[in-house]
Amino acid sequence: MDSNFRIQNRVADPHNSVVRGRMLGQYVMNGGEGPNSYAQNSSYQVFFNDKVTNDFNTLFSSLPPERLYYASGVPGSFHGRLLPKASLHFAYSSCTFNWLSEVPKELADDTSPTWNRAKIHSFGARKEVLEAYSNQYAEDVEAFLDSRAEELVGGGLMALIVPAVPAFWNPNTAYTTLTEFDILGSCLMDLAEKGRFSKAKVDLFNLPLHYTVPQEFKAILERSDDYTLERMEI
Structure with missing residues (x-):
């Protein structure tokens, strides 16, 4: 399942609006590839x-x-800055937000409730994990939003x-990517049982992936003062 979000930078840019207005006054732009098309009059x-x-x-090739x-x-x-301030008019990201910048550090502490023993992901793990x-x-999504807010006009x-x-997903009746992670973790534990590597290595291995629910992602967006949520599709 993918959720589509269209959000807009709140900051107004009157200079940019004036330039756009002058350009549209000079060219009546249309689709296609004719002399008055966007293709011929825009870079x-x-x-x-x-x-x-x-x-x-x-x-590139x-x-x-x-x-x-x-x-x-x-x-x-x-998750950090990539471009100069106010240099970007449109940002697009497709199917990348499931990747974390790093595995949560707490998962490496074998004395903590977040110790993810015999698992490689949060699927089916305890609440603390x-x-x-x-x-x-x-934290990662907020860092992304803060960086893009600086870069967007x-x-x-x-x-x-x-x-x-x-949010209503039932892992016992529906199959998703998270189910695959659970199967992969079980396979690794089977290999550890056969002595191919130690169980401790499996305990320390966690995938830097998180599959959100729409409500969680929307709440993160709404905490930001830099954007307005224009449209959301599930």
Whole structure:
């Protein structure tokens, strides 16, 4: 299940509105590729972001040669700043919010209730483990929103496709990605039982992934003073 969010930067930008107004007064822009089309009268710079280990050469070689935009690669974690202040008009992220910046540190403490023994994820784990994942997720999403708020122009838009599970999801009757994590964890424990590696290694291995519920993600968005939620689809 994915949830779609369309949110807008609250800050007004009157200068940008004036420039846009003058441009629209000069060109009656239409679709297609004619002399008065957006394609012939607009320039777009698209920034592709991924981790520094991503092969950007493969990305660039796959782009259409006759594209109607300029392309650049921006390496780095999207949980932090990537671009100059007020340099972005539209931000888009698809199916990446399930990745955490790191595994919650509490999970490495074998004296803590968050010790995730014999599991590799929060699925089916004790309440304290789920809370640790949820807190890390909220921290990461807030860091993302704060960074994009600095980079977006006033009134800029952001569209997000967020991997999620329904709040009413029943793991006993419905199959999701979380079910796969549980199966993978069981396989690792079986291998540990056979001596392929120690059980301690499985206990210390946790996936940096969190699948939110729409209500949780919406609550994080609404805590931010930098955005208004324009539209949400589930």
